Amino acid sequence: MSNSDKPSPQERKTAFIKNLKYRTEIQDVVKVRGSEWKVNTNVGECTIYLHYYKWFREPEGPPGYFQGSWEKTKSANQPLYHVFLGPSDQSVRVVPNNVLMSPKFDLILDHAGGDKWRLNVNSSSNNTRLEDYTDLSLITRIEKPEVDYQNERGEELQNLAKDILDSETDDGT
Helix, strand or coil: CCHHHCCCHHHHHHHHHHHHHCCCCEEEEEEEECCEEEEEECCEEEEEEEEECCCCCCCCCCCCEEEEEHHHHHHCCCCEEEEEECCCCCCEEEEEHHHHCCCCCCEEECCCCCCEEEEECCCHHHHHHHCCCCCCCHHHHCCCCCCCHHHHHHHHHHHHHHHHHHHHHHCCC
């Protein structure tokens, strides 16, 4: 496939969303912003981020990266899945956010002090690990993430308030 034969990021993402909407387990797919989409399934709701690299899974492709933002990842509704797209329907990988952000994948900063991450698609470790995530049904099964960014800070504050109340009760005040 030559460079001119490859779909643009917008074309590829649109085709993926269109195909996703045809799955029987999917009730609705709604754009939130940019590459962030809310997916309603028979078992619940999740958020997906679409990442595109036109040479993903193409043997003649040059070195390249999928890109993302830690800030957007943390602010997204959970559960969150990253959908990595190449130019064809066979080049789709779905990785749960908690797995992508774990030491299993090698993410690098886009630049010193930046808030963007890159996933090198040509490194042998990342490429091999992505091959474990060919199952699109991860989106439709919706598993609870290990870290819930929305509630992480709230639980911390609740525990702090409980500790303060307990200490006031202990000393008789």
